[in-house]
Amino acid sequence: MSSSNFIDYVKFCSRSGAGGAGSAHFRREKHVPKGGPDGGNGGRGGHIILRGNSQLWTLLHLKYKKHVIAGLGKPGEGGRRSGAQGEDIILEVPLGTVAKDAETGEIRFEVTEDGEEKILTEGGRGGLGNENFKTATNQAPRYAQPGEEGIEEWIILELKLLADVGLVGFPNAGKSTLLSALSAAKPEIADYPFTTLTPNLGVIAYRDYKSFVMADIPGIIEGASEGKGLGIRFLRHIERNSILLFLIPADAEGIQQEYEILLNELRTYNPELLDKERILAISKSDMLDDELIEEMKQELPESIPHIFISSIAQKGLLELKDMLWKSLNK
Structure with a gap:
């Protein structure tokens, strides 16, 4: 393993996906003139996830990734249809990789097992559709939640070799x-x-x-x-x-x-x-x-x-x- 391809420290901007908005929709059926609320929930925004890989010995493959961006959650739809979840981004890392907050230096976690997955930056929750807000006193809520914003943060990954x-x-x-x-x-x-x-x-x-x-x-x-x-x-x-x-x-x-x-x-x-x-x-x-x-x-x-x-x-x-x-x- 030469010095040119052994990388044990990387820093990048990790941005999770925002959640999709809930839908404020009402049923429109031919024989139901006053259909009730049936807006579906928004989809969760994508996570940034680290996955342990025992075949990796370096962080070289992440050296040039300055921004890692997960997918956005899709909005909910009528008919109680939930929006699709935003695409997760999975970063394969060697065992012994430590994830830190770049600003505070706080250690988030360490990946030590092959196949182990840990969420680095969590995607925003999807908003609730208007069907969730129906009550006895409010039969036709026109309100639906917006999705949560994603998180943008600078992350440091450090590799500590696992040897006996x-x-x-x-x-x-x-x-x-x-x-x-x-x-x-x-x-x-x-x-x-x-x-x-x-x-x-x-x-x-x-x-x-x-x-x-x-x-x-x-x-x-x-x-x-x-x-x-x-x-x-x-x-x-x-x-x-x-x-x-x-x-x-x-x-x-x-x-x-x-x-x-x-x-x-x-x-x-x-x-x-x-x-x-x-x-x-x-x-x-x-x-x-x-x-x-x-x-x-x-x-x-x-x-x-x-x-x-x-x-x-x-x-x-x-x-x-x-x-x-x-x-x-x-």
Whole structure:
């Protein structure tokens, strides 16, 4: 998934349809000189609806939709005939899409299940026809309700990836390489920081045909929670993960120090992220001998399970998958 076709934020004007007016009609029958009221109700205006689609991973298809407009409800007719309902507009969205009010920032809802439909902007109700207003004292009401106006509002859709495991690390920590080694995902990999400009998802095959989903989140740098580097735009994807897999290369200047910086960035962005299960993987460990590994273990934080791995040498990858699966299924 390249940066050109991964879109995780869109803003557009959502306008639902106005309801149709009720009819103020009277029966005109040959042998009934004074026919009663028989005006039908107006049709409901069209809704704007979001529908979850598990086959979508991006909001790209909505990027250029600046206005989404639903159909108008049709007016009622004589003979108690109701007007037709306005056409609903259904927008397919990836799972993990959050709908917000653009002006207030209020979260409306989140779409998390395939096929799930939620009304984003509700259409106006149709007006009642005059047959509804007939009373003992008013046998021939000439009044019918107008339809309700539709709603026009600016909406923001944000995508938070739904993955079981989120990879957290500095740029060039080897996250993309690990994801490609564990799964069929083919993220762009190069020897420079900020290789990953978009989150990449990989389905990790496990024993006995089991699997789980891992997301490679663009590298965090110190100050990301304040908008430095790629900033918090990608930090929000980590919120959806069950487990955070911290990846720190064996040649880092200080593993404990890097871990604390990463942890602080997450804490600054959203303290609740620290409640998630954490595992620490020391990457590029094929360059270490057993004695050096034992020395490094003494410096690692005791509060987090750890493992030494090498994506290139395929070292410790099965054990890593065992650790992740065990944590996911506690």
